[in-house]
Amino acid sequence: MVDGMKLRLKRIGIDTHRENVAFLARDDLTGRSLGLHPMDRVEISANARRLVAVLNIVEGNVLPVGAIGLSTEAFDKLGVADGSLVDVAPAEAPESLDLLHNKLAGQPLNSNDFERIVDDIVQGRYSKVELTAFVVSATINGLNNDETMWLTEAMIKDGDQLKFDSAIVADKHSIGGVPGNRTTPIITSIAAAAGLLIPKTSSRSVTSPAGTADTVETLMNVELQAERIYDIVKKENGCLAWGGAVNLAPADDMIIQIEHALNIDAQSLMISSILAKKKAAGATHVILDIPVGHGTKAETTEIGRSLKERFQNLGLRLGLNIRVLLTDGSQPIGNGIGPALEAMDVIKVLTNDPNAPMDLREKSLYLAGELLELTAKSIQGQGRSTAQQILASGKALEKFGRIRTLQGRHEIPALGSHTKDVLAERNGQLRTIDNRIVSRVAQLAGAPHNPGAGVYLAKHVNDVVDKGQLLLRIFAESDESLTFAARYWVENSRAAIVMS
């Protein structure tokens, strides 16, 4: 127990994005001669529980004198009742910051170094500034294959891990950047129907208009604890869960937040992030989809190939059977972009609806086929047709329905009632559709927080259109967000869709 000063603990309802932040009134800082300064680290302790946080200074209207505030997550982590007396004392910076300095200076780190850094990150001991310095150092100075491996192992170790009693546990991952690329629920249904064990965990959106978990959540409950996952997978071979509920490789989420805020994608960090999640989820056989195209993480085939090689290298070292596929990422996939709109596409494919988007169907069958081959559920060269039979027969839909019922069925929410249509201004043929601009329009319209918001893309590249035909429709749940999205569209429409 630290022998510090006694202050009264107050929960402050500010979400500081996993940084432990403590709040102290300015009058306490100066008037009570506490020997503390803004941005200092303090240790807060009570009942043998303790937490280190970065000190922010507030005024009397936010926090009374004699109190110490904690941001929401830090408060929950400490687990001491609001209003309790706690001990507050200065704390030194985590020792692993020295290792961060080494990385910053261009020196490679070892296995133990990464364990210490990751542990301090997960415990919230790094401030946002320090975490950013780690991410930028790793981006500029890079991580060699050994370092990437050690970071991955450290991230796996510092979270929970799912374990399945099977020699083959299947998984798939598509690298982001392509709006509407929602193959996961389809592939999972096909694979589970084929008898593969596929306990699928997916993420929510960080900056995209929808993560797989956001889309699936419009169809069923995705917040499953490990026991529920084990139970459902035992019954149906597969599930469609949100990975965040089972705390897999939590350091990764924090690193990704910083990367997205900076709009940077360090290859090493991305590879490490993806495979750490797969390994922690218990996967043994993994299909990895790398879409190549403008606005994706692999803008050129060359980058795609280099990524492929690094994924294979790390996968091998982690003991994963991994098949990496470069796919066409030059434009959005399917018609819907946004949780409910994407869910509708998924249902159309699963129900063999003649209006189902063929590109989404085709890509799902291709990836599912590769997964069946990788796991020897199909002989080489027969994977796609096996997958197609399972889909066409209705078995995939049936499997999906059972998983949906077990997880807890949701009905797809209504699409936003505030809409704006974008029509072709002249006759012509679509040449390019920009992934990033379409994503941004869907986000401004409210996706994924408003599940009925997004973009319905009526046309794809190479489609011939007549003047006045619908190109896309923006759906929003309020006039304000429709205005934001529509204004952004108008400012960027020339780059968004190029016609000849």
Added chain:
Amino acid sequence: MVDGMKLRLKRIGIDTHRENVAFLARDDLTGRSLGLHPMDRVEISANARRLVAVLNIVEGNVLPVGAIGLSTEAFDKLGVADGSLVDVAPAEAPESLDLLHNKLAGQPLNSNDFERIVDDIVQGRYSKVELTAFVVSATINGLNNDETMWLTEAMIKDGDQLKFDSAIVADKHSIGGVPGNRTTPIITSIAAAAGLLIPKTSSRSVTSPAGTADTVETLMNVELQAERIYDIVKKENGCLAWGGAVNLAPADDMIIQIEHALNIDAQSLMISSILAKKKAAGATHVILDIPVGHGTKAETTEIGRSLKERFQNLGLRLGLNIRVLLTDGSQPIGNGIGPALEAMDVIKVLTNDPNAPMDLREKSLYLAGELLELTAKSIQGQGRSTAQQILASGKALEKFGRIRTLQGRHEIPALGSHTKDVLAERNGQLRTIDNRIVSRVAQLAGAPHNPGAGVYLAKHVNDVVDKGQLLLRIFAESDESLTFAARYWVENSRAAIVMS
């Protein structure tokens, strides 16, 4: 005027350290379909005033639904009354972030690039994460001499500048890291008494136990606007002002905050920072003191020499007459560490008190002499003795007194009444005193926020002591901070003072 949604503006009493932060209730984010997400940038506007801020999410007890909060500085910057209706709309990231990406990728930036980045930093358009990415990129990839020059010019341009009608405007700067190195008030008094124009602006502590402005503030008011500075300098040739009150090179302060939080010192950024401040303050002739020793910014003579060369290079290009001196930075200077304790040392030197710390007196005379020679107020080789005559004659004290009266006299506050003595545990000779540990003890005792807090260092390196003799005394203004400082001392005393 942006055509966004209307929300009611609320000032939130949180000091976010120059990052513009907007707060929105979680219920507003999800319930009202605003199309905004945590960490998004929003533009807030009213009455033709506008500001871009990063969105943080809070709960209902912090901010009511229908309101938008702004952190204290951002609120002041916007300048719209609390409770006003404001327009809130999504804003895109500042365009200069593309340039930041270039620097991150190792590409050099040009003059215009630095202007745009510095402008966005000063306007608070960079989040802390983005500012950190800039600082870390500049640290790892470095800035070449051209880039350092352009960054410096951009920082000067983006703040206020003092202008004096004189061919010679003197200034001095000591690089930090040596506790008690408080030569500035002494040198300024000597130089002004010698007839030199020396409008001295100094900084407050960022992480040290006292900045020059903190120490001088215990003796006189230092918060002088430009007009006051011009007036006082006209009358007395010199002043001792806090630079922060005149907004010189404000980007620099924000960069320094990040560097200190990370405990990194990028040479280029430091050089740029120091000379931008000097140039913006109107200096033409500058003495630059680089203390060399453990715990300083120049740990070795080699680093000191490299710094010297870069300072001379940039100084020349900025049109400054600059003389760079490497000095002994191996241990603290003077007896006092902390605002009031340092002020007492300064007064002792100025009053020719026989108990004045000789090291502080000697270093001040040396630097003052160099300044007199650089500005041709003394012939070469005679600077130190000229300075000594001015000090010994009482003219420096007289000058100091007049400046003190004009700025507004303060009486030195009482030293903290909670003290702890550290005595020699055995007979011996002091071999080393660790700058960093002594600084940290003074900080934990409350310096500089509690001006009477700090450390009185009774002995220096090479002093012979008997068992039981006073080595140092810690002063604090409360029992709690004395406990923090004393505990840190006990944990680190072996490394802090090494005896033989």
